[in-house]
Amino acid sequence: MYRSRVATLGVAALVLAACGGNGAEAPQKKTELTLYNDKGAWTKYFDEMGALSKQSIGLGMKPTGYTDSAQYQAFIKASFRTNVKPDLFTWQTGGMLEEIVKQKQVADTTAVWQEAIKAGDLSQDLAPYYTIGGKQYCVPMNVAYWGMFYNKKIFDQYDLKPPQTWDDLVKTAETLKKNGVKAFYHTSVLFSFVWFEQLMAGTDPDLYDRLSTGKAKYTDPGVVQVMERWKQLIDAGYFINPGDKTDPGDVLKTGKAAMVSFGTWFNTSMTTRSMKAGTDYDFFVIPNVDPALPKTSMIFESGPLCSLTKAADPDAGMRYLKWWTTSEAQDKWAKSRGDVSANPKVTIDDKVLGAVTKDAGSGKYRLVNRYFEATPPPILTAALDGFSKFVTEPGTYQEVLQTIQKAADEYWSTHQ
Numbered sequence: 427m428y429r430s431r432v433a434t435l436g437v438a439a440l441v442l443a444a445c446g447g448n449g450a451e452a453p454q455k456k457t458e459l460t461l462y463n464d465k466g467a468w469t470k471y472f473d474e475m476g477a478l479s480k481q482s483i484g485l486g487m488k489p490t491g492y493t494d495s496a497q498y499q500a501f502i503k504a505s506f507r508t509n510v511k512p513d514l515f516t517w518q519t520g521g522m523l524e525e526i527v528k529q530k531q532v533a534d535t536t537a538v539w540q541e542a543i544k545a546g547d548l549s550q551d552l553a554p555y556y557t558i559g560g561k562q563y564c565v566p567m568n569v570a571y572w573g574m575f576y577n578k579k580i581f582d583q584y585d586l587k588p589p590q591t592w593d594d595l596v597k598t599a600e601t602l603k604k605n606g607v608k609a610f611y612h613t614s615v616l617f618s619f620v621w622f623e624q625l626m627a628g629t630d631p632d633l634y635d636r637l638s639t640g641k642a643k644y645t646d647p648g649v650v651q652v653m654e655r656w657k658q659l660i661d662a663g664y665f666i667n668p669g670d671k672t673d674p675g676d677v678l679k680t681g682k683a684a685m686v687s688f689g690t691w692f693n694t695s696m697t698t699r700s701m702k703a704g705t706d707y708d709f710f711v712i713p714n715v716d717p718a719l720p721k722t723s724m725i726f727e728s729g730p731l732c733s734l735t736k737a738a739d740p741d742a743g744m745r746y747l748k749w750w751t752t753s754e755a756q757d758k759w760a761k762s763r764g765d766v767s768a769n770p771k772v773t774i775d776d777k778v779l780g781a782v783t784k785d786a787g788s789g790k791y792r793l794v795n796r797y798f799e800a801t802p803p804p805i806l807t808a809a810l811d812g813f814s815k816f817v818t819e820p821g822t823y824q825e826v827l828q829t830i831q832k833a834a835d836e837y838w839s840t841h842q
Contacts (some may be wrong), residue, residue, distance in 0.1 A: 456739040458486035459513035459746055461731075464498040466491030468694070471762050475750075476757050483749050485742055487514070488764055495616060506531050513743050516567050517730045519555045520799030521806075527558045532741060533733040535747060536562045542751040547769050551789065555677075555728050555795070561801035565747045566768035568759075570689030571786050572624070572796070573711045574727035577698070578704070580607060580684045588710035591717055592628065599664040602684050610659075611683040614668040618813035620673040620687055621659075623797035625652045627723035628715040638800040640838035644831040653816070653823040655715070660820045668817040675699055678707060687712065689796075690725055690766050690779055709778045711791070724786060727796035728768065802841070808833035 442581045457478075461472060472489035480486035490512075505511050506529065517523055526532055539562040542548040548566070581587070589595040591684035599609035612621055626634040629652055636642035637649070659665065666683045673744055675695030678686045686692065693709075701707050714722055731750060734741035749755055756769035766774055767785045772779035785791060794800075801809060812826035 442683040442801075447716065454738045456513065456742045457484065457741060458488055459515075461487050461489045461514040462492075462498075462502065462512040463489060463516040464492050464495055465516065466493035468763070471694075471759070474762055475759060478755065479746065479749060482754060483745060485746055485749075487746065491587035511734050511737055513733065513737050513739065514746060515732055515734075517564065517729055517732050518799055519728060520795070521802040522799075523556075523563065523730060523732075524558050525803065527563050531734055531736075532563045533735050533737070533743065534561050535733075535744070536564070538565060538744065538748050538751065541748070546771060547753065547756075549749045549768070549770055551765055551787070551793075552728060552768060555799075556730065565751050567729045567731035567750075568691060569728045569766060569768045569781050570691045570726070571766065571791075572687065572689045572727070573709055573782065574685050574687050575678060575692055575707055575709050576685045577678055577681050578706060578708045580681050580746060581708075588708070589713055592713045595713060596659075596697075599659075599662070600842075603663055607681065608666045608683045609664040609685055610666070611674050611677050611686040612665045612668050612817055613670075613674075614814040614817050616810070617688075618668075618810055618817060619797045621656055622652070622809075622813055623725055623794070624687060624712060625656055625715060627725060627794040628712065628719075629655075630716070631719070631723045631792055634794060638795070638802075640834065640842060644827045644834060649827060650824070653827060656816075657823055660817065665817075689725075690700045690782070691763070693765050693776065693779060694763040703764075703776050703778070709782070711782065717791075721790070721792040722789040723794050725788070725796050726793040727799060802837055804837045805830065805834045 463472065469489050469491045472487065472491070476487035476489070492501070502512070502515055502517070517526070523532070539548060539553060539556070543550055543553070552566060553562060554571070556564055556566070576588070585707070586598050586601060588832060589598055590593065602609045612750055620667070626649070627635070630648050633642055633646070633648045637644065643649070666677065670677075672682060674686050674688065674692070676699075678681050678696070679699050679701060693703075695705050696703070711722060711724060733740065733747060737743050751769065753769055753771045756767040756772045760767035760772050761775060764776060766779055770787060776784055786793060809830045812830045816823055816826045
């Protein structure tokens with residue numbers, strides 16, 4: 427209730443500003459920037475970054491965090507039409523970023539990228555995710571590699587080890603089931619796509635990539651087979667109830683499920699619950715479904731930190747984005763959250779996550795763009811609804827795939 431009221435007041439303030447505005451305002455010189463974000467749980471970490479930036483470059487930052495993704499997106503898009511604009515804001519790569527870049531709302535950061543790559547603060551491998559029409563926009567707010575977090579005490583109790591093959595993973599799930607423990611977390615809300623992307627990428631990553639560009643159909647045999655495998659896992663009783671509203675961090679801590687698949691950013695959920703890596707929980711790379719694939723597929727994501735072309739003080743915003751990529755900023759950002767960094771120079775304290783980051787950067791894994799970013803927004807909307815239906819009614823998978831493909835046909839008919 428409180429969150430909704432805050433969001434409503436925020437939108438109302440924008441509307442009032444729009445009604446009372448007298449054209450473009452004179453450029454301002456700011457000493458503190460606003461950072462609107464959809465990561466309300468990270469306010470503490472953003473506050474710490476604001477204090478460090480004030481000390482380092484004389485430019486503070488004050489976060490305003492949302493926890494409802496739809497409300498947040500509506501707020502940012504409303505700001506495009508008003509005189510009240512965020513100095514900085516978080517967003518998504520892929521189709522969502524391309525959409526607002528084409529509307530000429532996002533500041534060009536090509537110069538920041540060129541300088542950061544030359545200094546070794548950003549990897550050239552990341553640039554394509556931020557490149558639209560040959561130019562870069564925004565900088566990486568974070569990067570994350572997806573795998574499986576697991577409750578180490580449960581694994582130790584049943585003498586289980588991180589699986590080396592997909593068959594090992596299924597055997598682990600079966601052992602847990604026999605002992606009355608649910609193996610996996612899943613959900614029917616925003617993250618309903620997680621198991622689809624993991625099964626697709628681990629079975630046929632080329633098909634996964636073709637889906638994202640309209641060169642394959644959701645009704646193709648390879649996709650149908652993935653859904654059938656997913657259904658088998660659900661029917662076997664390995665998952666918790668997808669409608670369970672328990673926070674996944676609490677699911678893992680309490681042992682309601684022994685394993686939770688998320689990006690490395692989920693490590694923050696463990697550290698904020700006073701759980702110790704290597705003792706209370708740990709992390710492993712999920713093996714491919716198809717052991718014949720040349721590299722293990724790893725889901726990858728990177729969330730942008732952006733500035734508007736018509737921000738109140740564009741120069742200050744660009745200074746902040748430039749600072750954000752530096753080792754000083756990224757060392758603080760990664761260590762405070764117990765997470766990985768987009769800056770290759772930053773040392774990760776957590777040994778497992780540090781090894782994953784190093785291996786991912788060395789080409790050991792086949793990095794696969796997260797489904798949420800890889801899929802065009804209109805298709806994504808249909809897919810999230812479809813997967814949400816599927817996890818509660820697994821027998822509907824054929825109908826679900828047909829519905830998603832209908833949305834894909836409509837989209838690609840005008841976007842090829």
